[in-house]
Amino acid sequence: MSDQLEQPSQTEQKIFEAARHIFQRKGLEGARMQEIADNADIHKSMLHYYYRSKEALFQKVYQLSIMKVMPEIVNLLNEEVSLELKIRKFVVKYIETIQANPDIPLFILHELNKDPNRLKQFIMGQVGKKVEPFLEELRQAAKEGRIVDMPPEQILVNILSLTVFPFIGRPVIQMILGYEGKDFDRFIEERRLLLPDYVINSILK
């Protein structure tokens, strides 16, 4: 059954999916190996058979989670299109990315907050440098009077905030706005359509 491409076995996949779900929701310490096993509907020993330890399993989930959302920031901000279109596409695409993985942002931020050094170097170099061109682009646009005069770092954080926060703040938003059932999904749907205009209008002069 083993392909040349070394496909992970079905149980291995089931384990990983369950681990991803549990870890992303509850964090490293909040997750129980037994719970992951139950969730994957396999015996607990299998977790250690396929992944050495809890730490190792967590590490895989953690890394994959980061890979799912961090490079997006870089890629989308480095596309070869006009500033306006770039921002529009970023907002929409990033919302869609997170919509498909809504637990990741809070997960990463919580883990990162516990131990900021965990992947400092891992990303620091990668992402940091690649965002600079976008900042420069904003700086240039500001100099030419095409956009509002504001430090580009603030603008970038504005865009990120407006895009990412709703997912992180979901429970509070639901609470405050009295959302139930599919209400929140509709809210996000609406937002995906409105936000690009809002962001652009708030930046362009």
Added chain:
Amino acid sequence: MSDQLEQPSQTEQKIFEAARHIFQRKGLEGARMQEIADNADIHKSMLHYYYRSKEALFQKVYQLSIMKVMPEIVNLLNEEVSLELKIRKFVVKYIETIQANPDIPLFILHELNKDPNRLKQFIMGQVGKKVEPFLEELRQAAKEGRIVDMPPEQILVNILSLTVFPFIGRPVIQMILGYEGKDFDRFIEERRLLLPDYVINSILK
């Protein structure tokens, strides 16, 4: 030494402060009772002497954390001033509130995400109803053409996002922008001054 006002003893306070710090950074499961004790520089048994259990101690920290930031939303949005001034004051004051308790938002959101029911009723009624007037105010302003035409819920979330996210996303922001030392504090300082204008300009027509 016990006043009429039943002041908590000094050790009790030390415990609570340490617990607050550890719980807010690491969450319920991430925190170790021993760690809290060490941090407070007292014997572990004291934790149980003053607070029955880990759960009880956590509960106090959790509730106090919520009380520090949730009612603010309501109060600041219900002040009797013009819409513009209200929003301006909200942004500034809320940033200041969180600046004084920077760990609270992520803490609450993480715990809430693990168990959304934990305080559903506790807040649901309290905050939910009290935000409605502000939404209505936005609705009215939109109808009169004074502000941009956008669902008020989206506007409220925009304001919250722009205000709160930078604190939650701190590690990522530091990473992306290459901030070190006091850089981030300066960034927040700058933001407190810029954001009110930005928010208002993005909403008013």
Added chain:
DNA sequence: ATATGTTTTGACCATATGGTTGACTTATAG
């Protein structure tokens, strides 16, 4: 000074939890 109540300490307990090990089962190959 003695008694009474409060605070602190250190030794100890019970259990949850991550992890191991060896036997059993199933698949794969010769």
Added chain:
DNA sequence: CTATAAGTCAACCATATGGTCAAAACATAT
């Protein structure tokens, strides 16, 4: 069919961790 390897299971282990308890230390009042 047999042998070898891969996968699965159940019982068990070691330890971390929340929690208890009785005795000591300290404070306070009579």
